[in-house]
Amino acid sequence: MTLGTLPRRLAVFLLESAISIAPSDAADWGQAMMGELTQFESDWSALLWSFGGAGVLAKHAIVAIVFPRRNRPVPSGGSLFSKAGLMRKTALYATVSCMLASLLFFLVPVFREAFHVSLAQWHDVLHVSPVGNLRSDPGLESLGRKAEQNQDAEALAFVAVRTLNKSESARLADDAVRLDPTLTWVYGVVAVDWSSFPALDRWAPALERFDPQNALPHLIAAERIDIDYEERGLVPHSVDEEPAAWKDAMAAAFRSPKLDTYSKQLDELTRRVALRYKINDPFHFVLDYRWHAVPTFAATDSARYAESLFAAAEAREARGDYKSAFENYSTVVRFAEIMRENGSYPMARRLHEAFLRLGSLSEKEGNHQQAQLYAFLAGTADWEWNERMAFLRTSPEVVSRWSAFLARVCGIALLLSGTAFLVCVTSLVVRRRSLRLAALQPKGMTLAFGLASTVTALLSSAMLYVSYRPYAEVVQRFIRTGDESQLPAVSEFLAYAQIPLGTGRNLGWGLSAQEVTFYFWLAVAGLCVLTLLLAVWRFWRRPRGNATT
Amino acid sequence: MPSIGHYFAEIDDLTPNLYICRLTLMKTPRLSPQTLLVLERFLERPRAWRYGYDLSRETGLKSGTLYPILMRLAKYDFLETKWVATEDGVPPRHTYRLTPRGIELARVEQPISRVAARVRRVAFSGGKA
Numbered sequence: 001m002t003l004g005t006l007p008r009r010l011a012v013f014l015l016e017s018a019i020s021i022a023p024s025d026a027a028d029w030g031q032a033m034m035g036e037l038t039q040f041e042s043d044w045s046a047l048l049w050s051f052g053g054a055g056v057l058a059k060h061a062i063v064a065i066v067f068p069r070r071n072r073p074v075p076s077g078g079s080l081f082s083k084a085g086l087m088r089k090t091a092l093y094a095t096v097s098c099m100l101a102s103l104l105f106f107l108v109p110v111f112r113e114a115f116h117v118s119l120a121q122w123h124d125v126l127h128v129s130p131v132g133n134l135r136s137d138p139g140l141e142s143l144g145r146k147a148e149q150n151q152d153a154e155a156l157a158f159v160a161v162r163t164l165n166k167s168e169s170a171r172l173a174d175d176a177v178r179l180d181p182t183l184t185w186v187y188g189v190v191a192v193d194w195s196s197f198p199a200l201d202r203w204a205p206a207l208e209r210f211d212p213q214n215a216l217p218h219l220i221a222a223e224r225i226d227i228d229y230e231e232r233g234l235v236p237h238s239v240d241e242e243p244a245a246w247k248d249a250m251a252a253a254f255r256s257p258k259l260d261t262y263s264k265q266l267d268e269l270t271r272r273v274a275l276r277y278k279i280n281d282p283f284h285f286v287l288d289y290r291w292h293a294v295p296t297f298a299a300t301d302s303a304r305y306a307e308s309l310f311a312a313a314e315a316r317e318a319r320g321d322y323k324s325a326f327e328n329y330s331t332v333v334r335f336a337e338i339m340r341e342n343g344s345y346p347m348a349r350r351l352h353e354a355f356l357r358l359g360s361l362s363e364k365e366g367n368h369q370q371a372q373l374y375a376f377l378a379g380t381a382d383w384e385w386n387e388r389m390a391f392l393r394t395s396p397e398v399v400s401r402w403s404a405f406l407a408r409v410c411g412i413a414l415l416l417s418g419t420a421f422l423v424c425v426t427s428l429v430v431r432r433r434s435l436r437l438a439a440l441q442p443k444g445m446t447l448a449f450g451l452a453s454t455v456t457a458l459l460s461s462a463m464l465y466v467s468y469r470p471y472a473e474v475v476q477r478f479i480r481t482g483d484e485s486q487l488p489a490v491s492e493f494l495a496y497a498q499i500p501l502g503t504g505r506n507l508g509w510g511l512s513a514q515e516v517t518f519y520f521w522l523a524v525a526g527l528c529v530l531t532l533l534l535a536v537w538r539f540w541r542r543p544r545g546n547a548t549t
Numbered sequence: 550m551p552s553i554g555h556y557f558a559e560i561d562d563l564t565p566n567l568y569i570c571r572l573t574l575m576k577t578p579r580l581s582p583q584t585l586l587v588l589e590r591f592l593e594r595p596r597a598w599r600y601g602y603d604l605s606r607e608t609g610l611k612s613g614t615l616y617p618i619l620m621r622l623a624k625y626d627f628l629e630t631k632w633v634a635t636e637d638g639v640p641p642r643h644t645y646r647l648t649p650r651g652i653e654l655a656r657v658e659q660p661i662s663r664v665a666a667r668v669r670r671v672a673f674s675g676g677k678a
Contacts, residue, residue: 029620032601032643033612038635039602049605052613056620 007043011050018057021090026060065091065444091447098454099421102414105461113280114468118411120283120498137164139281144172146277153180158273161189161266162284170199177206183269184210185262191220192261192295196227215256215338216294219302222249223295239308250305254331259338261294267484274479285475286491294342302339306332306350310357317361326361329354340384348385352378400489403467404496410464412501413456420453580658583610584618588655591628591647595655598631598644619645627651 012034019030033053040046065088105111140159147155153176160172173190176183187203188211200220208217225246229236236242270285295301313328332354336347359374424446432441442450471493474486500517580588586608591599605615622628629648632641647655 026620029616029643031640032630033616035635035640035642036600036602036605036612038639039600049612052611053616055613056616 005043007047008037011037011043011047014047014050014054015057018054018061021061022057023060023064026057026064030057065448088442088444088447091451092442095447095451095454098451098458102454102457102461105465108465109280110469110472111461111465113282113472114407114464115411115414117282117468117494117497118407118414118464120494121408121411121500123498137162137283140284143277143279144168147172148175151179152276153177153183154269155273155277157183157186157269158284160186161193166194166197169194170197174199181210185260185265188214188216188220188260188262189266192216195296196224200224211260213257215253215259215335216261218249218253218256219259219295219298222246222253222301223297225249226297226301239304246301247305250301253302254305254309254335256335257338259294259342261342267478267482271479271482282471282475282490283494285478286487286494294339299347302335302347303350306335306347306354310353313357317364322361322365326358329358329361333358336381348381348388352381352385355381400492401496403471404493404499405501406467407464407493407497408499408501410460410467413460414464417453417456417460421450421457424450424453581618583608583614584622585658586610587615587618587622588647588651588658591645591651592655595647595652598633598646600642600644604645622651627654 015030015034015037019027019034022030030053033049033056037046037049040049106115140163143155144159144163146152147159156172156176156179160169160176163169163172169190173186176186184206187207191200191203191207201224204217204221204224207214207220211217225243229243239247273279274285309328309332313325316322316325316328332347332350336351336354339347340351355374355378359371359378362368362371362374424442428442428446471490474490477483478487587604587610590604590607601612601615601619604610604619605612608615610618619628623630623645626648628645628651631644633644634641
């Protein structure tokens with residue numbers, strides 16, 4: 001045998017290493033495999049032989065840890081004991097190392113955020129609140145208190161547009177504007193979020209005075225009238241049945257040269273407050289309900305009012321008053337354009353129709369060139385609408401959805417593995433009645449369970465960090481530079497991260513959130529009953545002392 | 550050409566052996582095709598001592614497959630093992646041979662496995678084997 005060659009040396013080394021960790025009953029077999037190495041003429045064949053043998057021994061070593069045989073002869077301090085001890089010690093070190101590494105992740109702020117996000121799915125499961133009661137946010141409440149103490153108008157406005165308590169939101173917005181009147185635009189943001197509350201009667205005029213060219217206060221006023229009518233059971237079936245105040249508000253909105261939903265001001269304020277108060281909760285940076293940032297009723301109100309303008313224009317056309325008809329159509333075009341500039345598309349179909357009608361009117365007036373231009377613009381509006389729809393249908397949310405799925409899985413894995421580890425440690429301490437590490441000496445199964453749970457915790461931590469990190473960077477970039485282009489992806493991610501794993505929306509098992517809540521509490525109740533039964537059983541089976549002496 | 554019934558008749562003939570085998574198998578490992586292959590090699594010279602390297606060459610099994618089989622057979626006393634000293638500086642070699650119990654098992658298992666294989670062959674070829 002040529003032991004000098006590298007493959008041979010490697011083969012011997014492999015088998016020797018495997019023998020050193022193998023349990024005693026398998027170690028002899030390792031020596032047997034080693035003995036056969038001399039028979040191989042080819043170095044590489046010998047190496048392959050030792051690979052196979054080392055694999056067998058390693059498997060036995062692992063099995064010996066997981067299922068320590070009770071009837072294994074206890075050696076009298078020979079090599080077997082040292083080998084088993086070595087394996088056990090290695091496993092113990094690995095367990096402690098994995099647990100420490102998992103805990104080290106918590107020192108990284110981004111990971112803490114990720115962990116917080118991964119727990120979001122449990123909020124609605126654990127906090128079962130009466131229908132209609134929205135959840136509170138302790139972080140936001142704390143910031144609100146600080147802002148009030150510091151009389152910080154911007155921070156008050158920050159909380160006002162985020163808190164899910166309507167009256168609190170209104171109060172904070174009023175306080176913010178009282179401290180800094182330049183923040184009057186906050187009324188617009190809060191009013192869009194809450195639609196109807198008493199302060200709106202005061203806010204809409206204040207906002208109109210603050211920003212007289214903006215259509216937003218008029219849309220807010222119109223919506224307020226809509227809601228009041230609906231609450232009283234008076235649903236207008238046509239624009240003619242609408243009250244004069246509604247018509248005035250919509251007319252004013254359609255006359256307005258701009259529609260500003262104050263997204264830019266809100267973004268700037270968010271960044272400033274985030275920097276000032278070192279806010280790192282990602283949920284505070286995305287306001288996913290502000291999709292259009294215009295009142296909910298604005299789309300239908302605008303469409304209905306546009307239809308009424310079309311009807312009026314048709315009547316004027318019939319009378320030959322082309323100029324007035326042209327003005328009506330142009331009014332619709334102008335308002336639809338300012339809506340589109342704001343990123344809202346509820347008027348896209350009306351814009352297309354208005355251009356067609358303008359083209360038809362131009363044809364009647366004999367202006368063919370202008371008619372062609374309007375036809376082209378109608379086509380463009382239609383194309384833009386279709387593009388927008390196609391974009392919405394194929395929005396790139398797949399990555400966000402999968403990242404959120406991973407985050408949720410990792411969150412659950414972390415909780416389960418942490419619990420399993422705690423159970424192992426607790427059972428060990430209780431059994432040994434000691435907190436000294438040297439006295440613990442876990443059994444094979446406990447050690448294997450502990451090791452598996454800490455390895456799971458480590459892998460879950462790493463995966464959670466990796467899946468969340470890109471979104472944390474988007475938020476940080478937004479705070480640093482104001483780049484909001486990627487925030488919709490964060491919004492998608494966070495929206496999915498809040499859905500309990502296994503429930504309805506995609507990647508689930510078709511259960512609703514309510515069903516998951518039910519099954520969760522059913523499982524908790526079942527476990528409690530099981531624990532109680534176990535305790536009773538143990539009580540009856542306890543050794544009883546002899547009463548007679 | 551023998552019919553499929555012929556093979557079942559052959560199995561019926563083996564019933565006493567199967568009974569013995571079942572008794573034996575109550576405390577035996579599950580016999581895989583590779584184990585049967587190893588047993589077949591041992592059965593060629595039942596009382597001869599065999600080396601792991603030779604068995605590996607004859608059966609074509611790698612060490613990672615062969616040794617677990619040998620270990621299981623030895624664990625259930627179907628195989629006896631012995632260390633053979635070699636020249637100085639060269640590790641001793643481990644040799645193996647079937648115990649009487651092992652020989653009995655191998656003799657019972659071999660025909661069963663062959664018949665089972667033939668039955669399978671006939672069954673899957675529509676009785677044309």
